[in-house]
Amino acid sequence: MSARDRDWDGVRLHVVTGKGGTGKTTLSAALALALAAEGGRVLLVEVEGRQGIAQLFDCPPLPYEERRVAVAPGGGDVHALAVDAEAALLEYLEMFYGMRRAGQALTRFGVVDFATTIAPGMRDVLLTGKATEAVRRRVRRDRARRPGGDGREAFVYDAVVLDAPPTGRVARFLNVNAEVAGLAKVGPIRNHADRVMEVMRSPETVVHFVAMLEEMPAQECLDGIAEIRRVGLNVGGVLVNMVRPPLLDPAALADAARGEVDVAALARGLKSAGLEHADRMAGDLGRELVEHARRVRAEGEVRERLATAGRPRYELPYLSDGVDLAGLYRLAEELRAQGAA
């Protein structure tokens, strides 16, 4: 691959979280596209049952099955999987205990319902278990592909991107070991959780935070970073979403933020552009300028606070026409240009 400077070489599990409404799913998808660019193979995993990935890639709802949803820039594939806790449980039983038929009986007796909705922590172990299994999965021997560097078979996916629950719940979600501790001190659930944690804590895993240049999402991002550190997981980068470029030079911005706009000059400009009612319009456009300048000023303060986290930051533009497929590719390009992938 190219000799570009990429910040997360060696990372194979990218967990993406953020406050609700900041565009977590969108940026997870864009990151997956960016990581798959130029011949990679990336799995994008969603766990909240919202079918957000299907909406983004404009395809029918995803079944519990890995399927290709997009071709990355320069070749490369993005596959997607909507993990369903029930299906993951049945698959797990079959994989580790060879109990395919038991599944039906378990469902009938409410065991599956219990395990996936009531039993504390079980649901999260199942969901994170599926994502970490995909990280560890290697190409089967009988399907000849060149072995990886360590002489073992190559990994099926170069990277896995996990669209995780929002910041408020993410530490608990990822730290499944602590979560099931009260439930299972020994035994198969505990072993499964241990295997999940091994991947989660390894240097191959980082947790990225999606923020916006607004106070509450930024505060939640900083709190989330502290919490992820506290539980001993690796913090990745801060993806600042929906950034709008300032349209004025700094001096004019500073004036406008103080409420000082040269309305007369504005009116002359509007007249010269041939617009009618230039004087009245100038007053109103002047107020739009002031509001813009104040927002930019507030955004600047938030940007400084986000910088205190000491993590790499990436700024992604606000897409004024909404996020469509073209927009996703544009965000992916931005992530690559800024070194996130």
Added chain:
Amino acid sequence: MSTPEPAAGRDRAARSPRLDTDALLTDRRTRIIVCCGSGGVGKTTTAAALALRAAELGRDAVVITVDPARRLAQSLGLTELDNTPRLVPLPEPAAPGTADGARPEGGGTLHAMMLDMKRTFDEIVEAHADPARAEQILANPFYQSLSSSFSGTQEYMAMEKLGQLRRSDEWDLIIVDTPPSRSALDFLDAPQRLGRFLDGRLIRFLSAPAKTGGRAFRLLGAGFGVVTGVVSKVVGAQLLKDVQTFVTAFDAVFGGFQERATQTYRLLQAPGTAFLVVAAPESDAIREASYFVERLAEERMPLAGLVLNRTHHSLVPRLSAARGLAAAEALEESGDHPLAASALRLHADRVRVESRELRLRAYFTSTHPAIPVAEVPAQPEDVHDLTGLREIGRALADTGRSAG
């Protein structure tokens, strides 16, 4: 350009009835307002702003918040999760209706509390079991994980707290913010789910060994042997034992539990209750809002309307994005009037955002034309004090008043 001119778009969107929040808040028959919606749309802020406005309009209001942002919590004088409604000192009454003189004399009061779900759960157990049994349940490892991390506990307990406050009759208006859960309607589903589990076949099976020494299994049919095998193999013997002890002890409490859940559910359907679906003009949030509206109708929960937060409006609706941009380009080419050129570009951008939001709003209103809508324009700065909350409350009231 194929996008409609904003003025035309606004007329179309304005066809849905306006949600008059002041009428809702001043109507003494309104006893409960539930704010629901997907994460990040400003539910907590909306709930707090409505509670403040209600207090200033003379109600004795309490707002139950679940996990509020720190500064918002501070602004309400909340520093810890303690399940106790705290009196919020109201700022000088400079406000809500002074513009039109609608504010009645003799304001009300505002209380606020943060939900402590574990403690709420413990309290129910204590209320329904004798002291010895309560102690046994509270000490059970399975109960401890269940009460602090079951994905529906927070929702369940928010509704339980709502029921408690309503029964106490100390406040004449309770406003509740729903938790940021996987599905924002978990507060409707969680009690049922827990009930289904506690009342289901699984629980009988799990508690059977303690009661009958396992003989009951055979009576339940062939599938049972498989199930016992799998469960003990997968979850391990210790966990199974914890669950069994829990279930046996909980059995006595359960009737009371279910009764309370049913009561709270009925309370939500009662005429004094009003649901507000909160959304932001983003496609995800609007889609979820549509889904909530449909679910609430299915459950026969009384919906008062949609609150659309953080909308953007241009101050010069007559100037379209296309014309603004063309004028900006002409000015940029000449090199004169850079200020006007920037202002025009900025305006064009703002109009584009506005038309997009109007399209999203139209998506909602055309599928739900009868649902009243109130809008809160995006505030230039974040809300973290009572003055900011008061502004939001006023903005909500304004969309209700200025019809068309």
